[in-house]
Amino acid sequence: MNQKRWKAQWHLHPGVRSGSELSLGERAADRMRNAMGSWPFVFSFFGVMIAWAVTNTYFLQHVLRHKAFDPYPYILLNLFLSMMAGVQAAALLIAAKRSDAISSEVALHTSQNTDEIKTLIADSTLLLQQVKANTDLLDELHAHVTAMSEKLGVDGGKFAPK
Secondary structure (H helix, E strand, O other): OOHHHHOOOHHHOOOOOOHHHOOHHHHHHHHHHHHHOOHHHHHHHHHHHHHHHHHHHHHHHHHOOOOOOOOOOOHHHHHHHHHHHHHHHHHHHHHHHHHHHHHHHHHHHHHHHHHHHHHHHHHHHHHHHHHHHHHHHHHHHHHHHHHHHHHHOEEOOEEOOO
16 A cells, blocks of 8 residues: 555645644644654554563563562552653644644635635636527527528629519
8 A cells, every 4th residue: 555645645735734834833733643643653652661561570570680660560650651641631632733723724725715616617607608698699690691691692602682
C-alpha cells in the first residue's frame, strides 16, 4: 500500500493553512497529534514500560543483587504515568481542537466553492437562455427571409420579382 495514501494530507488541501501560515502552537499541535496518534508511539510506550519492569525487577534484583530503584508496586512508575496522563489529556484536547480547526477550514472552503459553483451555474443558465432566445430570433428571421424569397422568387441566386 502506498504510504501517502493512508497518511493524513490536510496540508495539501487548498482550503487549509499550512507551513508558515500556521502559528507555533498550531505546528506543535500537528506534530504532537501525528506523533502521539501513531503505532510507533504505542509500541515505544509499551517498550519503555517493559524495559522499566525488566530493569527494575529482574535485572537489578536478580542479576546484580541490587536494590530496585522503584520498589514494588512501582510507585515511581505510577507517579510518572499519572503525570503523563494529565499532560496527555491536555495534549489530546489540543490535538482535537486543531483537528476541529482543520475541519472548519475545509468546510468553509467547500462552502465558498459551492457558492461560486452555484453562481457559475446561474450565469451559465442565463447565457444558455439568451442563446436560446437568440436562436429563436434567428429562426424567426430565417422564416421571414425564406417567406420573402419565396414571394419574390429566386433567379440565379438573385432576387427577381414575380
